[in-house]
Amino acid sequence: MRLFLSAYRFGAHSDRLLGLVGTPGRVAVIANACDAWPSAWQSAVTSDLVPLRRLGFQPEVVDLREYVGRTAELEQVLAGYPMLWVRGGNTFVLRAQFARSGADLVIPRLLAADAFVYAGYSAGACVMTPDLHGLESVDDPAEVRPACGIEPLWDGLGLVGKRIVPHLDSPTDPEGLSRQLARDYRAAGIPFWALTDDDAVIVDGADVTVLD
Numbered sequence: 001m002r003l004f005l006s007a008y009r010f011g012a013h014s015d016r017l018l019g020l021v022g023t024p025g026r027v028a029v030i031a032n033a034c035d036a037w038p039s040a041w042q043s044a045v046t047s048d049l050v051p052l053r054r055l056g057f058q059p060e061v062v063d064l065r066e067y068v069g070r071t072a073e074l075e076q077v078l079a080g081y082p083m084l085w086v087r088g089g090n091t092f093v094l095r096a097q098f099a100r101s102g103a104d105l106v107i108p109r110l111l112a113a114d115a116f117v118y119a120g121y122s123a124g125a126c127v128m129t130p131d132l133h134g135l136e137s138v139d140d141p142a143e144v145r146p147a148c149g150i151e152p153l154w155d156g157l158g159l160v161g162k163r164i165v166p167h168l169d170s171p172t173d174p175e176g177l178s179r180q181l182a183r184d185y186r187a188a189g190i191p192f193w194a195l196t197d198d199d200a201v202i203v204d205g206a207d208v209t210v211l212d
Contacts, residue, residue: 002117003159003203005125005195007166008088009048012198013211014055020117020204021083024056028081032064032097033089033123036143048087059085064101071102078106079115088122088166092141095127095156096148104157111159122166125201129156129163134184138167138177160203163192170197 004017018024029052034044045061052059060081067074078084084107086094098104111118120128126135132154141152165182167173182194193201193210202209 001111001159001203001205002114003111003128004117004119004200005128005160005164005203006119006121006200007125007168007170007195008172008197009051009121010055011121011195011200011211013200013202016200016202016211017117017119018055020202025058025082026080027052027057027059027083027085027119028062028078029059030062030064030084030086030103030124031089033087033091033094035065035097036090036093036147044087044089048085052085057083057085064097064103067101067103071106074101074103075106075110078103079110081116083117083119086118086120086124086127088124090139090143091123091126091132091135092139092144092152093147094123095132095153096144096150098127098157099153100148100150108157108159125166125195126164127156128159130158130161131163132156134163134181134190137181137184138173160201160208161191163190164201165192165194168194168196168199172197 031045144152167178185192200211
């Protein structure tokens with residue numbers, strides 16, 4: 001299993017992402033964390049396509065909404081890419097769209113077969129953790145039902161053993177919500193990684209590395 005989990009895009013470690021992937025090629029861009037914000041969806045996607053192309057990738061959007069009830073087809077599509085790029089947005093909306101499309105079954109199965117690298121940032125990283133409780137302080141679960149038609153899910157995919165607090169001390173978090181979430185997790189004895197916008201967690205087989 002190969003994972004690149006960060007708070008913001010490549011962080012300061014695009015070289016390590018390239019090291020996981022090898023030669024850049026096609027990449028499936030999954031932007032469904034932004035599904036609650038239709039007016040911003042396309043611009044959010046475009047903002048990720050440009051830096052991916054600069055690194056030599058050939059990004060192609062895969063919209064999970066098109067695969068609701070078509071899980072087998074989704075598995076075939078995703079298996080054709082050497083990397084998934086799962087961007088940030090609302091973690092609860094992303095988790096719901098994973099469930100509706102069956103991505104929450106397909107992605108772990110394909111990762112276990114080492115079919116691709118999963119690169120996710122912010123919501124795309126948090127959804128891989130064991131549990132999403134606490135993230136409601138930074139992402140609004142109430143956006144799930146209007147966007148997805150189901151109730152919020154509170155479990156992550158559990159492919160890493162710790163929760164993730166993204167955007168620690170980031171200019172995008174002027175209220176310090178991420179630092180407060182880190183304090184809350186620490187007080188509750190919950191294992192977590194707090195990631196600045198430069199940091200990343202890399203999983204390569206049995207090796208887990210936190211890069212700051």
